[in-house]
Amino acid sequence: MPEEDLVELKFRLYDGSDIGPFRYSPASTVAMLKERIVAEWPKDKKIAPKGANDIKLINAGKILENNKTVAQCRAPFGELPSGIITMHVVVRPAIAKPKTEKKVDEVPRKNMCSCSIL
Template sequence: MAETTPQPQPQQQLEIRFRIYCGADLFQGIFPLSTTIESIKERIMSEWPQDQSVQPTSVDDIRLMHAENPLVSGRTLGEHRFLIIPGGVVTVLVIVQLPPELRRRAVGTNQDSRIGCTACCNLL
């Protein structure tokens, strides 16, 4: 009887670190590949630091990027490609892209000038 070698199981979850535009880590967690991008955005909204100059007003203001590729709403983590180093943590950049009317209003005031261009700078 031929002996079969066990096949490696495909990875069923990812350890992800979420980093915001200023370079600080928002949080880190282990997520099943079935996790939707919308549920991750909801968690980001709930854990967003109140002392940041840019505040997302809804999950639609949040963009997630990994290796210059967007994580698309309406999909799960398993439907995206990730650069995974064995035993490593995946870093996802969290970008707040305010609606155009809020960007114009923020730039026109004496508030932090980065508010209007945060998304632009991080997307380049």
Template sequence: MSDDIELKFRHVSGDIGPLKVSGSSSILQVKEQLYAQWPKDGPVSTDKPSAASDLRLILGGKFLDNSETLNDLRPSMGELKADTVVTMHVIVRPAPAGKPQTSKEKKEAQQGCGCTVQ
């Protein structure tokens, strides 16, 4: 039996894949492979993540942890035959609103205004 698992990713704008991934791959490695092969055209391309860490994968209603391997998740995938394609849902985390703050700006915002009233 092959260690490879075929994965299809369901996104709100359409499906991605299937991608053939080793069963020993971690969820983080799956996210990196998905990010590298993200569609460059079509409806899904408009929601391209800025990094693999922006992706959240869901299997069986559960968010997957980056350290889990696909082999760890086999019980949730049901019986895997040679032609089985496992569907996971993928969510792209939205970019943070506004420009990113520097550590100095964050500290100033936490301390409040530097004004004094005399």
């Protein structure tokens, strides 16, 4: 593929730092971008994705779907010659496990109401 057909992308993280820029073919899918982001994720970050499914990519205010290609996701104003397109990365928070078991020795609370008339 000719060098001028490649799209240059960088990925902005939650703290303002960037991953990239990297060059991609317009036929690359969003899923491929997410895999690269997970592989390149800085080790010193407190929040980190466990896999590509933990990431959402946002470009021009739209959440990108995994099956879309880079060419389909480009915004019209992203057609600048030799411009780098910045996509924002959002990491899904870890889902807390629901507490299903109650402690046996836990005393049930009684709903009480009290009034004081002065």
